[in-house]
Amino acid sequence: MINIVDKEIKSFLSSINGIDESVLSIINEKYSTTISDDLKNGHLTSNVCMVAASILNLNPKDLAKELEQKLKKLNKFQEIKVAGPGFVNISLNRKDFVSIVDEINNNKEKFGESNLGNGNKIQIEFVSANPTGPLHVGHGRGAAYGDALARILTKTGSIVEKEYYINDAGRQIDILTASVITKLIQKDLGNFSAQNTYKGKYIEEIGIAFSKEKVVTYKEPKLIINNLPGDAEEEIDQLISNLKEMDKKIWNEVKDFSLKNILNLIKQDLENFNVNFDNWFQESSLGDLQDPNSQISSLINKLKEDDKAYEKDGALWLNTDVSGDDKHRVLIRDDGRATYFASDVAYHKNKVDRKFDTLINIWGADHHGYIKRIEASIEALGSNKEKLVVKLVQFANLFKDGKKVKMSTRSGEFFTLKDLIKDIGADAARFYYLSKQADQHLDFDIDLAKSDSKENIFYYIQYAHARIISLEKKFNENNQGKKIGSITTENIAYDKYDKLIHEISKYPNIVKKSAQTLQPHLIIFYLRDLSQLFHSYYNDNHVLSESEENMKSIIFCLSAVRQTIANGLTLLGISPMQKM
RNA sequence: GCGCCUGUAGCUCAGCUGGAUAGAGCAACUGCCUUCUAAGCAGUGGGUCAGGAGUUCGAAUCUCUUCAGGCGCGCCA
Numbered sequence: 001m002i003n004i005v006d007k008e009i010k011s012f013l014s015s016i017n018g019i020d021e022s023v024l025s026i027i028n029e030k031y032s033t034t035i036s037d038d039l040k041n042g043h044l045t046s047n048v049c050m051v052a053a054s055i056l057n058l059n060p061k062d063l064a065k066e067l068e069q070k071l072k073k074l075n076k077f078q079e080i081k082v083a084g085p086g087f088v089n090i091s092l093n094r095k096d097f098v099s100i101v102d103e104i105n106n107n108k109e110k111f112g113e114s115n116l117g118n119g120n121k122i123q124i125e126f127v128s129a130n131p132t133g134p135l136h137v138g139h140g141r142g143a144a145y146g147d148a149l150a151r152i153l154t155k156t157g158s159i160v161e162k163e164y165y166i167n168d169a170g171r172q173i174d175i176l177t178a179s180v181i182t183k184l185i186q187k188d189l190g191n192f193s194a195q196n197t198y199k200g201k202y203i204e205e206i207g208i209a210f211s212k213e214k215v216v217t218y219k220e221p222k223l224i225i226n227n228l229p230g231d232a233e234e235e236i237d238q239l240i241s242n243l244k245e246m247d248k249k250i251w252n253e254v255k256d257f258s259l260k261n262i263l264n265l266i267k268q269d270l271e272n273f274n275v276n277f278d279n280w281f282q283e284s285s286l287g288d289l290q291d292p293n294s295q296i297s298s299l300i301n302k303l304k305e306d307d308k309a310y311e312k313d314g315a316l317w318l319n320t321d322v323s324g325d326d327k328h329r330v331l332i333r334d335d336g337r338a339t340y341f342a343s344d345v346a347y348h349k350n351k352v353d354r355k356f357d358t359l360i361n362i363w364g365a366d367h368h369g370y371i372k373r374i375e376a377s378i379e380a381l382g383s384n385k386e387k388l389v390v391k392l393v394q395f396a397n398l399f400k401d402g403k404k405v406k407m408s409t410r411s412g413e414f415f416t417l418k419d420l421i422k423d424i425g426a427d428a429a430r431f432y433y434l435s436k437q438a439d440q441h442l443d444f445d446i447d448l449a450k451s452d453s454k455e456n457i458f459y460y461i462q463y464a465h466a467r468i469i470s471l472e473k474k475f476n477e478n479n480q481g482k483k484i485g486s487i488t489t490e491n492i493a494y495d496k497y498d499k500l501i502h503e504i505s506k507y508p509n510i511v512k513k514s515a516q517t518l519q520p521h522l523i524i525f526y527l528r529d530l531s532q533l534f535h536s537y538y539n540d541n542h543v544l545s546e547s548e549e550n551m552k553s554i555i556f557c558l559s560a561v562r563q564t565i566a567n568g569l570t571l572l573g574i575s576p577m578q579k580m
Numbered sequence: 581g582c583g584c585c586u587g588u589a590g591c592u593c594a595g596c597u598g599g600a601u602a603g604a605g606c607a608a609c610u611g612c613c614u615u616c617u618a619a620g621c622a623g624u625g626g627g628u629c630a631g632g633a634g635u636u637c638g639a640a641u642c643u644c645u646u647c648a649g650g651c652g653c654g655c656c657a
Contacts, residue, residue: 030597037600038600041600045600047599050599050637050638051599053637054636054637054638059637060637083600084599084600085599085600085637085638086599086600086637087599087600130657167657170656170657171656171657172657233656313655314655315655317655326582326583326653327653329655330654330655331655332655333655334655335655337655339655339656339657340656340657341657365584365585365650365651365652366651366652367652368583368584368585368651368652369583369584369651369652369653370652371584372583392584392585394585394650394651395651435593436592436593436594437594439585439586440585440586440593441585441586441650443592445592448592448606451619452619453605453606453619454605454606454619454620455592455605455606455607456619457605459619460605460619460620462619463617463619463620464620466617467616467617467620470616470617471616474616475616517597521594522594525593525594525595525604528594528604528605529604532604532605535620535621536620536621536622538616538617538620538621539612539618539620539621539622540621540622542615542616543616544615544616545615545616579617580617580619
């Protein structure tokens with residue numbers, strides 16, 4: 001029906017005196033005809049007259065009255081009204097209004113799909129936590145957000161690939177390896193423990209697992225920790241180089257084992273969180289500068305050839321002016337080693353070469369200062385920085401027993417994602433992660449997520465779904481073999497569930513908007529509103545004591561509500577509950 | 581100092597590509613369980629949308645500015 005209205009509006013606009021093409025297209029761009037927020041404003045509403053009036057310097061109400069007359073002549077609507085500052089509100093004939101219920105029950109889980117993305121190839125890279133320990137609650141937010149985005153974008157017609165970038169090449173991994181080895185031979189080292197090693201229990205567990213396969217012994221272990229510098233950073237670097245020197249074989253074996261072990265932990269956590277990646281990209285696969293055929297070498301060569309990189313003070317720099325970065329960035333240090341940034345540029349070159357239309361990077365908000373230099377590198381690679389969309393995810397503060405849970409990765413005192421899932425379940429965790437805009441601080445209240453009050457929106461929505469399932473079940477038991485059929489337009493006081501029908505008809509737009517703005521939380525708020533309307537209806541109307549005809553119609557309608565809630569939850573990666 | 585984000589009811593937050601009397605939950609107060617799940621429903625009170633200025637027929641929404649809070653500003657990763 002919206003299409004019919006819009007077609008009429010377009011012909012109305014072009015009939016306005018003295019209007020030209022360019023003005024027309026501006027108006028078309030800006031106005032919208034939508035399902036009204038509230039039924040009191042009709043079923044459909046358009047702000048076209050106010051938009052047109054402001055551009056053409058006309059009176060919006062007069063314009064609206066003209067449009068009203070034109071729409072009335074069509075004879076397709078129950079009522080047209082001009083309201084407020086110049087809205088045109090349209091009430092549909094009942095048959096048209098309730099047709100959405102048939103549509104939903106026919107399309108089922110496909111309801112809400114669209115071709116908004118038009119087959120756009122999108123890559124979403126997210127989580128990408130350093131493989132130096134289990135995922136913590138901060139990573140969980142990025143995981144929930146990225147995965148929900150992937151689902152939403154897929155549902156709206158994009159082709160999405162989910163990728164995890166594994167930082168398996170840098171100093172972090174050396175520190176991990178050193179942590180495992182020193183823990184493993186702690187006794188031989190006289191209970192020594194370097195300041196900057198990882199201290200979590202998982203370090204010990206990896207060591208024990210390794211020692212079951214191989215015995216780690218050094219001829220003169222004390223030499224490993226002989227004369228270590230006092231500074232924490234220098235200490236760990238010296239320790240790493242000592243260990244490598246003493247026994248390169250053991251070092252490499254422990255390193256590979258630890259990395260593999262931790263990646264398994266991470267994959268397991270993500271699996272339990274219902275997050276799956278299409279691709280795991282290893283930083284190490286980019287190679288190193290010593291290998292002239294490696295990806296990182298060819299990147300550097302390309303940047304040099306294209307005059308995007310230059311040498312200064314013995315280092316190689318990338319000119320990042322195009323993106324408005326406040327200074328140029330080093331790619332290769334004066335000692336010949338590549339920076340982390342260089343790897344990242346090589347990684348983004350790899351992404352660009354894979355011909356995605358859009359690259360979405362989901363980063364922790366503390367990385368926002370990094371955006372401009374990556375944008376600049378995309379431009380330097382001859383691509384367009386608009387292709388890259390960086391979404392920042394703010395940290396989540398965890399509250400338990402009314403107190404903020406302190407977290408510190410190094411010390412190993414942190415609340416892991418695994419702990420959270422064990423505590424409240426993957427679905428509730430995902431729900432609360434997504435309940436607020438990703439780029440804003442989130443106070444994650446574990447007690448609330450477990451509470452059984454209306455304040456716990458997760459259960460409030462699930463409860464609506466479960467209640468409808470239960471009604472359907474009871475109806476089917478009492479009316480075996482009878483088909484629910486379709487919604488009747490007669491013999492029932494519709495106004496009681498008109499609000500529900502109106503609300504579910506908004507759903508496809510909500511999904512589109514959440515895809516366009518990359519904001520899954522819109523779906524959560526929508527589901528809460530829909531659930532609220534359902535609970536209210538449920539309380540006021542005893543469905544199962546209606547006449548058989550009415551009951552069929554009502555159950556048919558409620559099935560559509562159930563389907564919509566289920567579709568919304570699924571979009572967020574949450575399983576709808578069958579009973580509670 | 582520079583950059584990014586935030587400031588809406590006592591609390592937690594929606595609304596922000598300008599539009600209809602600024603919404604919801606919690607908390608406070610009043611009601612509703614012999615009937616489909618009370619993890620529910622109905623109602624009352626509660627707001628200078630941080631302050632100021634501007635653009636506009638119209639501003640919580642856009643611009644400027646002040647104040648307050650968070651984060652980021654390495655040849656670290």
